[in-house]
Amino acid sequence: MFDATLAATVTGDDVDLALSVENTSDESRTLSFRNGQRAEFVAERPESGETVWRYGDTRVFTMALARVEFAPGETETYTATWDDAPSGEYRVRAWTVAEDASADAQTTVSVA
Template sequence: MLDASVTASVVDGDLELAFTVRNTGDEPVECSFRDGQRVDAVAERDDDSERDADEVWRYGDGRLFSMALGTETIPTGGEATFDATWHDPDPGEYRVRVWLAATDADASAETRVSVA
């Protein structure tokens, strides 16, 4: 079983995300990936309204990832951390969701962040 968390911090005008996946199960978990991308993330305006938020950034958009298949094994009781950076976001309040881009394992987390 995989649990996930994400932390966000603004450093030199960039929003830096650290997405940590923990294996809380009794067996190692091997995650398979179609390419070099390990995580994806989206940021949406967080304006506390009931309507659907507008997506303003997606980590994978416009990025090139290696085209090689890959795997990551998370040992029993172990964890893996993946980083993603949103360069120079506009000031505002955002809801950020991050998830593992594996084809055979699910883990996701979200956080809210304020960019000044």
């Protein structure tokens, strides 16, 4: 089983995001990925659900299968930066893009 938390730091109009994924079980667990992308981050307007920014839309990822093993209690952190975010309030969601398990989290961000 995996648990996730999402932290956001706003500096001017840039939003730094960190999705921390922890193996909360007593056994080693593995996540399998189809390419180099490990996590997806999406910013939405909370009132309408409209997607304003999506991390994966502006990236190219390597085409290589990968497996990441997590020991019991081990945490991996995946990061992204939303550059030049427009001012406003946003719901930011993030999740692993693994084929065999999922970990997701969300937070609220205010950009001045």
